[in-house]
Amino acid sequence: MELHEEAAARLASAGQRYTPTRRRLVEILARAGTPLSLPDIVRRRRDLAQSSAYRNLAELESAGLIRRIASEDGSARYELAEELTGHHHHLLCSSCGRVQDLHLPTGLERRLEDTLDALARESRFASVRHRVDLIGLCRTCAPA
Amino acid sequence: MELHEEAAARLASAGQRYTPTRRRLVEILARAGTPLSLPDIVRRRRDLAQSSAYRNLAELESAGLIRRIASEDGSARYELAEELTGHHHHLLCSSCGRVQDLHLPTGLERRLEDTLDALARESRFASVRHRVDLIGLCRTCAPA
DNA sequence: CTTCCTGCAAAAGTTTTGCATTAAC
């Protein structure tokens, strides 16, 4: 898998290793295809200590392999970085914290990007990315 | 102040009171003009218990008077609802969690809104609002 | 006098850290 070579290379250039644990975290996130909470992740990897999960996720994030999303319920969700999965946005459930993927039409996406970049420059913000989310109630939490 | 009448009316119709504490919370948020964290708020109102702050903020939020924002650092920020301050977006500092206001040009805003609404419908999400944020480093946290 | 609001303290939930041990290079 090219994904794992990419991962190993990026970690190596930061002086870190692509251990079996990290490989499995990447696999779990790749297989899920949607952002997972830490409990979600640990449930799929029962022998992994929470502290190791957090530490490895942080490591993978700073290597640019995964992305951490602040969910509405205060906890975080993790997914593969956009370089690996393509740029997209999210639907956030304000009740249960669930996160679902969302893709914008190219035209709007580009226009949005240009505007946000210009505004970031004006605001003297070193913008590393933008986030465009819908916030509401998912199917499970919505009243019938 | 019309603001306080509005606040009192909304709370009243939900069977709640516009107590001095709540009034001061609204004043603090109005004066700040930018989203505040809970420590920020308590610092400006030293005699207020944290639990009361949280409870009142939740109350004011469900009355539609204030809005809670999930910051990048995992904690929450609070600001007056958009009905009172106008629709806008945010710049989020991924290092210190600071939040700064941002306004989009009307044309882009409207187009964005239409598209997001359509997508929400397709995704069977009951969308109550959207959020468009820039995430990066604020002036204080950016390396020189 | 009934309902809501407050403060204190304790609990719950998420994330971080210290430290001794193990594994990778």
Add this chain to the structure above:
DNA sequence: GTTAATGCAAAACTTTTGCAGGAAG
């Protein structure tokens, strides 16, 4: 052998809850 990674347990931090006293309608 040196450096990094792991697991366990404890700590830090944010937010929620229980309860008894106090204020408002």
